[in-house]
Amino acid sequence: MANFTKLSFKKGELNRELADFFKSMIEKGAVHALLAPMTQPEKGVMQTLVTDPSNIENIDPFAPVVPVNGAKIASSVTATPSGRKIAMVLRSCEVRALVELVKLKQANLDDVLLIGIDCFGRYENLDFFKFQEQGKTSEDFLENAAAGNTQNNDFDISAACKICEFPVPDNVDLRLCVIGTGSDAVYIESLTPKGDKALEILGLSTGDSPGSRDSEVEKLTKKRTEARDKAFAEYRESTNSIQALEKRLAGCINCYNCRVACPVCYCKECVFVTDTFRHNGDQYMGWADNSGTLKMPTDTTFYHLTRMSHMSLFCVGCGQCTSACPNSIDLMPVFRTVAQKTQGRFDYQAGRAFDEEQPLAVFNSDELVEVTGQVK
Amino acid sequence: MSEFEPKIVGFFCNWCTFTAADLAGTSRLSYPPNIKIIRMMCSGMVDPKYVIKAFLNGADGVLIGGCWPGDCHYINGNLKARRRVAMLTEILKQYGIDEQRFWLRWIAASEGTMLQELANEMTAKLKQLGPGPLNKEKTAG
Numbered sequence: 001m002a003n004f005t006k007l008s009f010k011k012g013e014l015n016r017e018l019a020d021f022f023k024s025m026i027e028k029g030a031v032h033a034l035l036a037p038m039t040q041p042e043k044g045v046m047q048t049l050v051t052d053p054s055n056i057e058n059i060d061p062f063a064p065v066v067p068v069n070g071a072k073i074a075s076s077v078t079a080t081p082s083g084r085k086i087a088m089v090l091r092s093c094e095v096r097a098l099v100e101l102v103k104l105k106q107a108n109l110d111d112v113l114l115i116g117i118d119c120f121g122r123y124e125n126l127d128f129f130k131f132q133e134q135g136k137t138s139e140d141f142l143e144n145a146a147a148g149n150t151q152n153n154d155f156d157i158s159a160a161c162k163i164c165e166f167p168v169p170d171n172v173d174l175r176l177c178v179i180g181t182g183s184d185a186v187y188i189e190s191l192t193p194k195g196d197k198a199l200e201i202l203g204l205s206t207g208d209s210p211g212s213r214d215s216e217v218e219k220l221t222k223k224r225t226e227a228r229d230k231a232f233a234e235y236r237e238s239t240n241s242i243q244a245l246e247k248r249l250a251g252c253i254n255c256y257n258c259r260v261a262c263p264v265c266y267c268k269e270c271v272f273v274t275d276t277f278r279h280n281g282d283q284y285m286g287w288a289d290n291s292g293t294l295k296m297p298t299d300t301t302f303y304h305l306t307r308m309s310h311m312s313l314f315c316v317g318c319g320q321c322t323s324a325c326p327n328s329i330d331l332m333p334v335f336r337t338v339a340q341k342t343q344g345r346f347d348y349q350a351g352r353a354f355d356e357e358q359p360l361a362v363f364n365s366d367e368l369v370e371v372t373g374q375v376k
Numbered sequence: 377m378s379e380f381e382p383k384i385v386g387f388f389c390n391w392c393t394f395t396a397a398d399l400a401g402t403s404r405l406s407y408p409p410n411i412k413i414i415r416m417m418c419s420g421m422v423d424p425k426y427v428i429k430a431f432l433n434g435a436d437g438v439l440i441g442g443c444w445p446g447d448c449h450y451i452n453g454n455l456k457a458r459r460r461v462a463m464l465t466e467i468l469k470q471y472g473i474d475e476q477r478f479w480l481r482w483i484a485a486s487e488g489t490m491l492q493e494l495a496n497e498m499t500a501k502l503k504q505l506g507p508g509p510l511n512k513e514k515t516a517g
Contacts, residue, residue, distance in 0.1 A: 241472035242432070242509055271425070291512060302425075302432055308467050309424035309460075341466040346459075359463065363455035365445040371458050371465075372480050376444060 003196075004177070005188040005204045014139050014186070018176075019057045021188075021202075025087060026053040030201040031113055035070075035077065036089035037061050043129060047073050049086075061089045061117050062138040062178065064150075064157065065128035069263035069320050071097035075107040087113040087198075089176070091122075092169040093160075093318035096351020097263035099171055100314040103358055104266050113198055116169025117176045120145035120220075121161030123152070124323055130155065143183050146216075160319020160332045163228035167220050171354065174198060180216030187213070232340065235333040245301060248334065251327035252300040258331050259307060261324035264314035264350070272303050304331075308338050313359050314350045315339035382436035382502035383511070386411040387422045391449040392485050393441025399488030407495035410502075411439065418442070419480070420453025424464045427478065431468065436508040437477045439498055441491075444482040454482070472509050476501060 009017040022034050038048035038058040045063040047070050050056055070090045075098070077086065090098065095116050101107040120142070123131055131141075131152055144150065150157045169175060173195035177187040187210050190196045199206065239245055256272065259265040271277070277299060288294040312335060321331040343349055346359035369375065388394040394415050400407060416422055419442025427438050440461065442454040461480040469475055479498060483491050507513070 236470065240470070243472075245471050302428060305428045305432075305467065305471070306425050309428070309464055312467065313463065338467050338470050341470060342463050345462055345466050360456070360459055363452060363459050365452075365455060368458050368462050371462050372482055374482050 003190045003206050004209050005190075005199060005206050006210075007186045007188060008184055009186070010184070012137075012139065014062070014142075015060050016057070018061065018186070019059050022059060022087070023053040023056045024202055025198065026051075026056075028201050028203075030085075030198045031087040032084040033086040034059075034089070035073065035086060037063055037065075039063070043132060044125075045128070045132075049077065060138055061176065062142055063128070064121065064123050064131070064138065064141045064145075065125060066091065066094070066122045066318070066320075067125050069097055069261070069318050070094035071101055071107070071263040074098050074112070075101050078108045078112060079106050081108050081111055083111065085111045085113065087115055089115045089117060090169070090172075091117055091119040092166040093119075093164065093316050094263070095169045095172055096166065096316040097314075097318065099351045099354055100264050100316070100358070101266070102354060103361075106266060113174065113194060114172045115174045115176060116172035118179045119161075119164075119167055119169075120179075121150055121157030121164070123155060124158055127152075127155040139183075142178055146179070146183065158319050158323065159231075159330065160317055160322065160336075163224060163231050164317060165221055165225040165228055167224065168217055171351070177210070177213060179220060180213035181210045185210070231333060232337050235337050239334070242301065245304075245334070249300055249304055249329060251325075251329050252304070253327065254297040254300055254303065255326060256303075257324040257326060258321035259311075261320040262307075262311060263318060263320065264311050264316065265307065266314070267310065271306070272299070304334065308335060308342075311335070312339040312342045313346070313348065315343075316350050380503055380507060382410050382499060382507070383434070384411045384437040384439055384498060384502065385430040385435045386413045386439045386441060387416050387419070387426065388413050388441040389419045389443055389449075389454070390415055390417050392443040392447065393419075393481075393483040393491065395485035396441075396483045396487050396491040399485065400491045403488050405488055405492040407492040408499040410499045411495050418448065418450050418453035419457040420448070420450065420455075422457060422460075424460060427464060428468075431473055431477075431508065432510055434508065434511045434513070436505075436511055437479070437498060437502045439494075440480045441483050442480065444484055447484065474505065476505060477508060 007017055025031055033051045035049050036059050037045050039045055039060050045060050045065055046067055071094045074088055098107055102109055173192045175189040177189055181187050190199050239248055315335050317336045319332040348359050419440050422440050430438050442457055448454045465475050
């Protein structure tokens with residue numbers, strides 16, 4: 001496939017080259033706005049919505065941090081479309097979550113040029129601050145990660161990223177490739193007519209794919225998949241009862257951060273903050289009477305199991321739930337292992353395709369006969 | 377110690393299974409009192425939360441009764457229930473709640489005898505499996 005445009009950069013100038021690329025995208029009218037990770041004036045890197053191209057110089061899409069899953073931000077910007085064309089720079093986990101939100105009609109890609117980036121993983125938010133304070137750059141990270149080393153002193157990429165088998169984003173118009181491209185070039189790959197058109201407006205010609213890309217991607221995917229299977233097997237064995245789950249969730253204080261951080265927790269109002277779960281004093285007393293004791297806050301395990309029944313079919317394994325927990329409960333495997341089973345039951349994979357119907361949105365009269373085992 | 381008597385929470389559709397239970401009653405068919413029936417307007421109205429809550433509060437089994445495919449009073453509520461049950465079974469299995477404790481069955485309004493048989497069958501099965509993982513009474517020694 002000859003759909004690659006090479007963007008060479010000198011050491012230390014990756015972000016400047018990318019800034020020029022995105023600047024011309026707005027200046028030449030391919031899009032009106034850009035949503036991409038940018039260095040913030042004080043510290044950190046956050047998704048930033050830019051309409052004036054002169055502000056693009058702070059762009060840093062490969063910064064190894066994802067403070068918020070970008071699918072949520074894409075949903076905020078597009079659920080009620082502005083009518084203006086926008087380019088969005090997202091990672092695989094963000095794109096896959098976004099695919100699910102599009103199906104739920106909580107995001108709309110009609111005016112969006114979706115740009116995915118190759119991803120070696122992200123640091124936890126606080127670790128990324130340390131990374132920045134040490135004066136490290138995204139280029140440093142990419143160079144080390146390409147050599148298989150993501151460890152930085154006392155921290156490494158998040159546990160979710162270590163077992164993420166999707167380093168390369170699909171379902172995008174353009175892809176910024178850094179895996180197997182060498183340390184002095186980014187390749188821009190066009191995957192759709194929308195992407196072709198954008199490159200045409202920018203006056204960029206396309207050529208062949210970087211030589212070792214496919215094998216490098218395959219190698220990384222294989223390594224991650226093996227790590228995933230190992231982690232899942234360990235989790236399933238150690239957490240195979242409600243009691244074991246309760247032990248794992250022991251620190252839960254019903255803050256609901258995990259569902260706020262979750263890109264595919266789709267309810268506009270969570271049932272756990274409605275009157276359904278606002279009980280009277282005598283109700284609590286009654287429950288306490290049952291066995292003489294009642295752990296407060298109540299319904300923590302109930303909450304997580306209910307959340308599984310809502311979002312596990314759409315879970316993309318981004319790990320934001322773990323990152324958001326104030327009590328360091330490692331929630332990612334709790335949801336991901338179940339997600340693998342529930343999605344598998346319907347041969348579904350969250351974020352795989354726009355035209356794959358969400359399992360609970362369709363039904364047939366002659367399917368799943370094994371559930372009841374009854375035939376008339 | 378007396379024999380273990382499982383507690384089964386039954387969510388029965390108003391139009392079919394609940395009516396079948398009524399028919400069993402008026403026909404004087406006796407079935408085990410282990411099933412505590414909750415009347416729903418449709419098997420499709422059984423929120424997974426209800427099932428999770430029942431198990432967390434110590435139920436030994438949960439039975440959802442709905443209309444046969446094609447007979448749903450609301451056209452397809454039972455088909456939605458079936459997909460939901462398939463999904464929820466996968467979740468419960470991971471956390472040690474055996475799928476043999478969570479049943480979805482189609483029982484038409486005229487099938488009082490079948491309801492009796494089903495109640496017998498499920499009660500016997502749960503007696504064999506023993507108390508549910510969260511049953512705090514654990515009456516079977």
